[in-house]
Amino acid sequence: xxxxxREFNLSEKTYIMGxxxxxxxxxxxxxxxxxLDSAISRVEQMIKDGADIIDIGGESTxxxxxxxxxxxxxxxxxxxxxxxxxxxDTPISVDTYKSKVAKAALAAGADMINDIWGLKYDNxxxxxxxxxxxxxxxxxxxxxxxxxxxxxxxxxDIQESIxxxxxxxxxxxxxxxDPGIGFAKTYEMNLTIMNRLEQLKQFNxxxxxxxxxxxxxxxxxxxxxxxxxxxxxxxxxxxxxxGCNFVRVHNVLGNHRAIKMTEAILREHK
Numbered sequence: 001x002x003x004x005x006r007e008f009n010l011s012e013k014t015y016i017m018g019x020x021x022x023x024x025x026x027x028x029x030x031x032x033x034x035x036l037d038s039a040i041s042r043v044e045q046m047i048k049d050g051a052d053i054i055d056i057g058g059e060s061t062x063x064x065x066x067x068x069x070x071x072x073x074x075x076x077x078x079x080x081x082x083x084x085x086x087x088x089d090t091p092i093s094v095d096t097y098k099s100k101v102a103k104a105a106l107a108a109g110a111d112m113i114n115d116i117w118g119l120k121y122d123n124x125x126x127x128x129x130x131x132x133x134x135x136x137x138x139x140x141x142x143x144x145x146x147x148x149x150x151x152x153x154x155x156x157d158i159q160e161s162i163x164x165x166x167x168x169x170x171x172x173x174x175x176x177x178d179p180g181i182g183f184a185k186t187y188e189m190n191l192t193i194m195n196r197l198e199q200l201k202q203f204n205x206x207x208x209x210x211x212x213x214x215x216x217x218x219x220x221x222x223x224x225x226x227x228x229x230x231x232x233x234x235x236x237x238x239x240x241x242x243g244c245n246f247v248r249v250h251n252v253l254g255n256h257r258a259i260k261m262t263e264a265i266l267r268e269h270k
Contacts, residue, residue, distance in 0.1 A: 001173065001206060003053060003135050004091030004111030010206050010245045014236075014259050017093065017248040018043070018051030019212065022076050023060045039080050040087055047090050050256030054088075055114055055248060056080055056105075057095035061183075070100040077101065078108050085109040093137070099124035106132045114248075116183065117141050118161035119168075126168030136170060137208050137246075138162065140180035150189055151196060154179065162203065176206045176246065181235075182214040190216040194235060197242040209239040210248035233258045241266070 001008045008015055020042060043054050058077035059068050077094060084092055085108070094105040097117040102125060106113070111134060118138040119126045129136045138161040140154050147153040158177050165175055177200055179193050194216070200207045211217065217231030218224065229251050236247045236255045240262045249255045 001135065001176075003093075005089060006052075006091055008052070008245075013263055014240045014244055015052040015246050016050055016252055016256055016259070017053040017055045017208065017246050018046035018049075018252045019248060019250050020046070020054055020056045020080070021060070022056060022058055022080050036079065036083050040083060043084055043088060043090075046252045047088060049253035051090065051252045053091045053093050053112075053246070054084065055093040055095050056084075056110075058101070059096070061095075061116055070098050073098065073101045074104045078104050081105055081108040081110050097121040097125065099128045103128045103132075106134060110134075112136060114178075115139060116180070118158065118180075119164045120161060126165050126170060129165070129174075130169035133171070133174070135174040135176060136165065137176040137178050138165065139178035139183065139208075139210075142184035145184045145186050145189065147189075150192065151199065154193065155199065155202070158200070158203065162205070172205070176208050177203055178208045178210060181209070181211045181216060187216060187219050190214075191220075194238065197239060197244060201243055206245040207243065208246040208248060209235070209244040211235040211239075212249040212251070229254055237262045 001010055020039060022039060056077055058073040081092055091111040093112045093114050094110045095114040096102050097115050099122045102113050113129055114137040115125060116139045118141060140158050162175060166172060179200060181190050212232045213225050213228040217228040221231050232249060233254055237258050239247050240259055247255060
């Protein structure tokens, strides 16, 4: 899979997507990286620590978040995208579910879109992504955690997102799927899907896992956000073992080391 100027060999390793929140209110690091200087410094460190992609988010998606306007999100994100493209050649992803934000980000040089609503929130999103010919990560989400048959419903929902993308002209080779840990799922559902991640391989598409510091870890360990690194690393290791191609994390270095160790063991096992 090609993202930006880089080729990702998905059969070779699990790649790391480093999180850069340029928001005042994200659950883990809100307000820390809003300025251009702090964002550049943060990205420089993440790349040094082993990040393969940088994912920029301009709107918090923590529980009970307050939606902001497209204009405000664009004002937060686009200057950061433009500046990062001047300094680094690492692929840039933008975390948005709004087509106007996606279009502005792609015009500014972003290399992919990460849509937490799986192309279902904004009817124009799939078309915008198709017109730019970039990859997109389609995450599973629903308005409520109500299911008839949880795993079957999740897989059907993801298939719907895939169909929306392909119908809009997005090349299948540009699609990545994400089970949506922490979104429209109870604690027990999050544990279930973590334990059944291999079922996502039935789509024959790359899988991205995003668990970093989320409630699944906080509730299991009974720890606040700042004490969830070990739990995050455990889920990343499990993701590698179950065939995930990307993990999206805050702490790049710790996850990078754990993934490298896991991959060394798995290669020997083969």
